[in-house]
Amino acid sequence: MNDLIRTTITSMEAAEWCGKKHTDLLRDIRRYVGQLGESKIAFTDFFKETTYVTEQNKTLPCFLVTKKGCEFIAHKMTGQKGTEFTARYINRFHEMEEGKLPCPLNPQVASSVAELGRVTERVMTKQGSPAYKIAEAFKMECEQFGIQLPADFVKAPEYEQLALSQFMQ
Numbered sequence: 441m442n443d444l445i446r447t448t449i450t451s452m453e454a455a456e457w458c459g460k461k462h463t464d465l466l467r468d469i470r471r472y473v474g475q476l477g478e479s480k481i482a483f484t485d486f487f488k489e490t491t492y493v494t495e496q497n498k499t500l501p502c503f504l505v506t507k508k509g510c511e512f513i514a515h516k517m518t519g520q521k522g523t524e525f526t527a528r529y530i531n532r533f534h535e536m537e538e539g540k541l542p543c544p545l546n547p548q549v550a551s552s553v554a555e556l557g558r559v560t561e562r563v564m565t566k567q568g569s570p571a572y573k574i575a576e577a578f579k580m581e582c583e584q585f586g587i588q589l590p591a592d593f594v595k596a597p598e599y600e601q602l603a604l605s606q607f608m609q
Contacts, residue, residue: 447506447507447536448488448504448505448506448509449504449505449510449529449532450492450502450503450504450505451465451466451469451487451502451503451504451505452492452502453505454505454509454510454513454525454529457524457525457528457529458513458517458521458525459521462502465513466501466502466503468513468516469487469503469505469509469513472486472487472512473487473489485506485508485509486505486506486508486509486512487503487504487505487506487509488503488504488506489501489503490502490503490504507529507533510525510529510533511529513525513529514526514529553581553582553587556581557578557581560574560577560578560581561574561578564577572594572595575593575594575595576594579593579594
């Protein structure tokens with residue numbers, strides 16, 4: 441079985457399902473985040489702010505939307521569009537949970553993550569970074585794309601773990 445688990449969709453995908461412009465959905469999500477913050481409710485259970493790189497090599501804002509975030513958006517919608525959005529997100533998350541979808545969903549994203557990993561490895565290797573630090577960087581990059589790697593993906597050398605444990609006490 442594939443150990444990679446996709447647990448979010450992008451706000452671009454959610455906007456498409458909603459029939460909204462991405463900028464309009466970003467505005468709505470930022471408003472939800474503000475309202476959740478005022479109520480002292482953790483918004484990261486619903487939305488995780490991140491960025492993506494366009495084909496023109498521009499970095500733009502977006503959100504990773506969790507299943508709870510999709511439910512939140514769905515509850516704000518009514519009529520045919522609300523029904524369609526709800527059906528799409530339910531189907532997508534069930535497919536992800538059942539492991540029926542490749543991870544990530546979009547082949548362009550897959551190649552972007554792979555290329556980003558290769559560039560990170562090349563740069564960090566030239567700088568003399570140890571392998572486990574490169575793995576940590578790659579794991580963080582994957583998480584920005586909503587890709588969850590196994591918990592034991594990064595293994596620090598034993599001497600490093602001992603040194604770190606001294607500072608944790």
